[in-house]
Every structure is written in C-alpha cells, then in structure tokens.
Amino acid sequence: MKIAFSAAGADLDAQVDPRFGRCQYFVIVDTDTMEFEAAPNSGATAGGGAGIAAAQQIAGKGLEAVLTGNCGPNAFDVLKAAGIKVFTGVSGSIKEAIESYKAGKFQSTAQPNVSAHSGMGRGRRKG
Amino acid sequence: MKEVVVLSGKGGTGKTSIVGSFAALAKNKVLADCDVDAADLHLLLNPELKDEHDFWSGEVAVIDPEKCTQCGLCQEICRFSAIDNYTVDASSCEGCGFCSRICPPEAITMKERYSGQWFISATRYGPLVHARLGIGQENSGKLVATVRQQAKQLAETQGIDLIISDGPPGIGCPVISSLSGASLALLVTEPTLSGIHDLERVLGVCRHFSVPALVCVNKSDINEENTHHIEKYCLEQGTEIAARIPFDNTVTEAMIHGKPIVEYSHNGVAHHIEKLWEKITGTLAG
Amino acid sequence: MILSVASGKGGTGKTLIATSLALSLKGRGKVQLLDCDVEEPNAHIFLKPVISGSEEVLIPVPHVDENTCTRCGKCAEVCAYHAIAVFGEYVLTFPELCHGCGACSYLCPEKAISEEGRESGIVEWGHSDTIEFAHGRLNIGEAMAPPVIRKVKELAHDNGTIIIDAPPGTSCPVVESVRGSDFCLLVTEPTPFGLNDLELAVETMKELDIPCGIVLNRAGFSDDKVEAYCRKENIPILLTIPLDTEIARLYSRGVTLAEGLPEWREGFVELYGKIWEIVDERSRCPQR
Numbered sequence: 085m086k087i088a089f090s091a092a093g094a095d096l097d098a099q100v101d102p103r104f105g106r107c108q109y110f111v112i113v114d115t116d117t118m119e120f121e122a123a124p125n126s127g128a129t130a131g132g133g134a135g136i137a138a139a140q141q142i143a144g145k146g147l148e149a150v151l152t153g154n155c156g157p158n159a160f161d162v163l164k165a166a167g168i169k170v171f172t173g174v175s176g177s178i179k180e181a182i183e184s185y186k187a188g189k190f191q192s193t194a195q196p197n198v199s200a201h202s203g204m205g206r207g208r209r210k211g
Numbered sequence: 212m213k214e215v216v217v218l219s220g221k222g223g224t225g226k227t228s229i230v231g232s233f234a235a236l237a238k239n240k241v242l243a244d245c246d247v248d249a250a251d252l253h254l255l256l257n258p259e260l261k262d263e264h265d266f267w268s269g270e271v272a273v274i275d276p277e278k279c280t281q282c283g284l285c286q287e288i289c290r291f292s293a294i295d296n297y298t299v300d301a302s303s304c305e306g307c308g309f310c311s312r313i314c315p316p317e318a319i320t321m322k323e324r325y326s327g328q329w330f331i332s333a334t335r336y337g338p339l340v341h342a343r344l345g346i347g348q349e350n351s352g353k354l355v356a357t358v359r360q361q362a363k364q365l366a367e368t369q370g371i372d373l374i375i376s377d378g379p380p381g382i383g384c385p386v387i388s389s390l391s392g393a394s395l396a397l398l399v400t401e402p403t404l405s406g407i408h409d410l411e412r413v414l415g416v417c418r419h420f421s422v423p424a425l426v427c428v429n430k431s432d433i434n435e436e437n438t439h440h441i442e443k444y445c446l447e448q449g450t451e452i453a454a455r456i457p458f459d460n461t462v463t464e465a466m467i468h469g470k471p472i473v474e475y476s477h478n479g480v481a482h483h484i485e486k487l488w489e490k491i492t493g494t495l496a497g
Numbered sequence: 498m499i500l501s502v503a504s505g506k507g508g509t510g511k512t513l514i515a516t517s518l519a520l521s522l523k524g525r526g527k528v529q530l531l532d533c534d535v536e537e538p539n540a541h542i543f544l545k546p547v548i549s550g551s552e553e554v555l556i557p558v559p560h561v562d563e564n565t566c567t568r569c570g571k572c573a574e575v576c577a578y579h580a581i582a583v584f585g586e587y588v589l590t591f592p593e594l595c596h597g598c599g600a601c602s603y604l605c606p607e608k609a610i611s612e613e614g615r616e617s618g619i620v621e622w623g624h625s626d627t628i629e630f631a632h633g634r635l636n637i638g639e640a641m642a643p644p645v646i647r648k649v650k651e652l653a654h655d656n657g658t659i660i661i662d663a664p665p666g667t668s669c670p671v672v673e674s675v676r677g678s679d680f681c682l683l684v685t686e687p688t689p690f691g692l693n694d695l696e697l698a699v700e701t702m703k704e705l706d707i708p709c710g711i712v713l714n715r716a717g718f719s720d721d722k723v724e725a726y727c728r729k730e731n732i733p734i735l736l737t738i739p740l741d742t743e744i745a746r747l748y749s750r751g752v753t754l755a756e757g758l759p760e761w762r763e764g765f766v767e768l769y770g771k772i773w774e775i776v777d778e779r780s781r782c783p784q785r
Contacts (some may be wrong), residue, residue: 139582140583143582162587166587222507223665247668249693251694270577308600309600317721346697346701354587380536380666381670383639387640433746467720
C-alpha cells in the first residue's frame with residue numbers, strides 16, 4: 085500500500101511539510117516494505133494553481149492516501165477525483181507519521197481544511 | 212491563532228489610521244500591511260527594517276530579436292495585446308507562455324518576473340510584515356499571500372496568537388487574498404453614497420468567503436442621514452456596527468505627527484477607537 | 498484626448514474630480530466618462546446616468562470534450578495557471594484560475610477543447626445629460642479586474658474628450674486603466690499618506706511615459722510637503738481644492754462640485770485648458 089507525504093526533505097527522517105501545494109518534496113512510501121521514493125514537488129515554484137500541479141504530479145502513482153498538514157480546495161478536488169484519501173493535520177517526521185497511520189490514528193478529511201492560496205509565501209533572500 | 216483584517220471597499224475611509232491605533236492598543240500581536248500597492252502603515256509605526264526579500268512571481272515573455280523572423284504569429288494569438296511590433300509590453304503580458312510555445316523559430320522565452328519586495332521590521336508595537344509591489348506589477352494577490360504567510364510564521368515562532376492586517380481597498384485579487392481564511396473582517400466605511408455602495412460590495416465578498424464581519428462607520432457625523440442608512444442596512448444584513456466614529460481633525464494631525472491616534476490624543480476619537488478594539492477582542496474571544 | 502484621473506491613495510477624490518470635470522465641460526464638444534474602477538465603481542452615483550445597454554464580460558475558459566480527449570496531458574502542461582489537471586482517466590478544469598489565454602484549445606492535438614464564456618463582470622453604458630457614460634462592475638468573489646477594465650475601454654469613442662476614472666493604487670488594474678492616456682491627473686491630499694502614495698503613482702506614470710499633473714484636494718489644513726515634492730519633481734499642481742465641510746457634505750450626497758457649487762465650473766474649465774496645453778506641447782516636441 086502506497087502513501088505520499090508532503091515533505092520538507094527527501095527521506096523518511098524529513099519533517100512533514102504543512103503545505104501541500106508548495107511543499108519541497110513528495111515522499112512516497114510503500115508501507116508494507118518501507119521502500120520509498122522522493123521527488124521534488126513541481127508545484128512548489130508554480131505561479132498559480134500550485135495545489136493542482138502538485139496533486140496532478142502524484143495522482144497517477146497508485147496511491148491510497150496523501151498525508152499532509154493542510155490541503156486546499158483545488159488540490160483536494162484532484163485527489164478526490166483520483167480516489168486518493170486525504171489526511172490533514174499531520175506533522176512530525178515521516179517515520180513517526182507512518183507509525184501513526186498504520187496504527188489508525190489519523191482520520192481522513194472529507195473536505196479541504198484551508199482556503200486557496202494559504203501555502204504561498206516563499207520569497208527569495210536578497211543577494 | 213486569530214487574524215483580524217481591516218477592509219473598506221472604498222479607499223480613504225481611515226483603515227490605516229485605525230490599524231495604527233490597534234497596533235498601539237493590542238498587547239501581543241504581529242502586524243501585517245496587506246495593502247502592498249500603496250502601503251502606508253509604516254508611516255505610523257516607524258519600523259526598523261530587519262529583513263528584506265525580493266519577490267519573484269510569474270513570468271514574462273521575452274523575444275530574441277536575433278531569432279525573430281517577424282512572422283507575427285505571437286501578436287495574432289496573444290489575448291492580452293501584449294505584443295506589438297515584435298516586442299513584448301511587460302506590463303500587459305500575463306505570463307501565459309502561449310507565444311513561447313508556438314513561436315516557429317523559438318525566439319520567445321519566458322523569464323521570471325521581479326514583482327516587488329517584502330520586509331520584516333521591528334516596531335515598538337511588535338513585528339511588522341510589509342511589502343512593496345513593483346510599479347505596475349500584477350500578482351499583488353500573491354504578494355499579499357506572502358505577507359500573510361510570513362506574519363503567520365513569525366507569530367508561530369514567537370508564540371503570538373494574534374495577527375492584525377491592514378487590507379487594500381477594492382474587492383479584487385489582493386482583497387480576496389487578504390481575506391480568505393481570516394477570523395474576522397472589520398469593514399471601515401464612511402457615510403457617503405460611495406462609501407455605502409462600496410461597503411455593500413465588500414460585505415458581499417466577506418460573505419462569499421465566509422468570513423464574519425463587523426462594520427465601523429468612520430466620520431459618522433458628516434452625513435447623519437447616510438449613517439442612519441448604513442445602520443439600517445447592517446441591521447437587515449445581520450451585521451453588527453461595532454463603532455461610530457465622528458469626524459475629527461485630530462486623525463489627520465496624528466498622521467502628520469507620524470503617530471497612532473490613541474497615542475497622540477486621548478479625546479473623543481481615541482476613546483471611540485479604544486471601545487472598538489475592546490469590541491473586536493470580545494468578538495474574537497467569543 | 499484621453500485623460501485619466503488616478504491616485505495612489507484611495508479616497509482622495511478621484512471620482513469627484515472626474516465627474517465634476519466632465520460636467521464642467523458641457524457645451525465644449527463631445528465628452529465621455531469611463532469608470533474603470535470596476536471593483537468599486539462610483540461615478541454613476543454622481544452622474545446618475547440613464548443606462549441604455551449592457552454586456553457581460555466573458556472569460557473564455559476551456560471545455561473539454563471527454564470523448565475526443567485522449568488524456569495526453571498537453572493542455573495541463575501548457576497551462577501556466579494550472580487551470581487544467583489531467584491524470585489517469587480524469588480531466589479536471591478550474592475555470593476560476595483560467596486567464597483565458599487560449600493556449601490549451603489551440604495546442605490540443607485532438608482539438609478536443611472548445612472555449613465557453615465564464616462571466617466575471619458586466620459593462621453598462623448610457624448617458625447623463627450630454628455626457629456619454631460607461632462603467633464596469635467586477636462580480637463579487639472574482640479576482641481579476643483587468644478583463645472588465647479592457648471591456649470598458651473598448652467602449653471609448655475615437656474622438657472628443659474621454660475621461661477615465663481609474664482605481665486607486667499602482668498595480669495592474671491601474672496600469673490597465675491609464676494605459677494609452679494622453680495625460681494623467683493625480684489626485685492627492687496634503688498628508689503623509691497622500692504624499693507617500695502620490696510618489697508611487699508618479700513613478701507608475703513615469704514608467705508608462707504618461708505626463709501627469711496634480712490636483713491637491715483638502716488643502717490648507719496640513720503640511721506643505723506635497724507642494725515641495727511637486728516642485729522638486731517638476732510636476733505642476735493644476736488645481737487646489739480646500740478642505741471644506743460644504744464640499745464634504747455635497748460629496749457624501751453624491752453631488753459634484755459642478756452642480757453643488759457651480760462657481761467651481763470655471764476652475765475645471767481652466768484645469769482642462771492647462772492639461773490641453775501640456776498635451777499639445779508634448780505632441781509637438783515628443784522627444785522632450
């Protein structure tokens with residue numbers, strides 16, 4: 085069973101990124117074997133519609149669930165259409181989150197938990 | 212965390228003067244100036260710049276004259292009339308990239324667009340996040356989102372649970388960006404026909420995005436009949452009037468002295484604003 | 498001549514100036530007023546026009562024919578706004594993110610995408626006495642004002658005097674409104690906020706290469722920093738209106754200076770004359 089995390093880094097020790105559309109990486113884990121792959125999120129630098137771009141990137145990967153901090157309405161629509169469950173409010177390291185997920189500690193979300201555009205705001209340091 | 216955004220629809224109703232006073236009255240908060248187009252809050256708060264960031268957003272088409280064969284296809288397909296005489300008018304270009312994809316000699320590339328700056332400053336009232344949109348730039352909504360996001364991060368790291376935002380006028384992109392997901396909107400209006408008209412529209416936007424709103428009638432005595440009309444309208448809409456603030460030159464005097472009204476004077480207007488702030492904190496707590 | 502009335506700061510009196518000027522020019526050729534502040538249009542409150550026509554503003558958004566579509570994903574790849582998502586068997590469109598650039602329908606290899614209009618606002622036109630009038634209204638909840646502004650400007654006559662009432666600020670709706678103007682009148686007030694925002698507006702007009710002049714509203718009460726700035730920047734102050742409770746009361750009732758205090762008409766005619774001179778001189782020596 086494969087699940088994906090919005091992540092701040094590219095391995096299982098990375099923290100879950102609270103932002104779905106603008107997270108740095110997606111870490112996709114097979115919870116049976118604990119094998120994982122990490123891919124940079126193509127939505128992170130999108131001008132607009134980051135959540136849609138991000139969701140589209142992982143929608144075709146045969147996932148059962150996406151675990152993240154917050155998920156906006158557009159990304160939610162895409163994931164829902166792809167039949168992927170969304171779990172929001174997830175934090176801590178990916179390893180910890182996998183354990184909690186296996187233990188059934190999370191409840192899937194029936195609707196987006198933040199409004200559109202809430203994860204924006206990564207400026208670039210000057211110089 | 213609670214976030215109050217001050218909006219008005221119509222410009223010049225006194226948003227920033229009121230936010231400046233809230234800055235002085237509220238105990239523990241982060242301030243955010245979401246009017247990135249014509250930011251003024253810093254004029255009252257004397258910020259000390261701590262951190263400065265460039266803001267890049269969206270793209271703009273650039274035509275390489277060396278490669279361009281002047282076939283004119285780009286000009287024909289551009290829906291934004293941004294290409295004329297085989298050059299791109301950056302202020303019209305919406306960055307869709309259509310032209311760059313169809314240009315036969317591949318003479319058009321998309322370049323990242325410098326859209327402004329945002330800042331984190333220290334003020335004696337607490338941290339302030341503010342910004343300056345590049346002249347004539349679009350994407351003001353994204354810059355507003357950046358300001359809010361940074362304000363939230365600051366609040367989280369410093370254990371502050373209140374953000375006060377000074378919003379932009381209007382009802383479009385930057386207003387929606389300032390408003391969506393906020394805990395409460397304070398709508399500052401004035402008893403003029405324009406003020407009433409614009410209040411109705413901005414209240415519609417609050418409703419559209421399900422943000423509860425309170426109304427403040429500023430300069431309430433310049434036209435009592437219109438003030439009465441606003442009261443009646445708000446009653447019908449089930450929106451509470453949180454304050455009626457009479458016209459007073461002290462407001463402008465305080466601005467000229469670069470001070471929040473409540474610090475400049477302790478007369479009527481200052482008292483009304485103090486009451487208004489109590490009302491807001493009560494609403495947020497309730 | 499196309500004359501825009503703009504300001505950095507909101508609430509400085511743009512609409513009052515634009516409408517008073519339009520009414521003062523009665524009997525001096527064709528005058529048209531275009532209210533381009535489509536987020537909060539107010540000129541109609543002052544001019545009380547008789548509306549004779551209207552048209553919806555439609556953004557062309559994609560409609561995918563799911564039978565013809567092969568889910569190749571080209572449309573999603575070319576959309577800069579991520580208004581289309583393609584994955585597995587699904588094609589989802591997000592019309593509210595679409596800017597209507599047309600790339601997806603043009604580039605779809607199967608020609609499976611047609612365009613349909615999504616209403617984002619409305620434009621209305623009519624007249625007020627001898628003044629031709631048009632304005633636009635952005636629908637509540639819509640983010641993008643420029644398409645509505647463009648539609649209002651399409652209604653501009655090709656001769657006579659066109660007065661554009663612009664939105665406040667310096668961002669894209671302002672640029673869209675004032676673009677192509679022969680002159681821009683910047684309305685400000687002598688306060689620190691007024692000055693700060695005036696400087697931003699002046700920079701915007703410089704960027705667009707539009708000559709500008711100042712109307713100083715609510716003058717006489719506060720400092721003279723705006724005057725000093727204008728002297729330094731060599732921008733003419735073309736009209737000064739004092740801080741006056743009578744004017745404020747008239748404004749609150751939606752009455753222009755031209756009607757409420759007719760002695761102001763002459764001042765507006767003079768203002769127009771000065772603008773005309775500046776534009777005329779500039780047209781004769783464009784390199785200046």
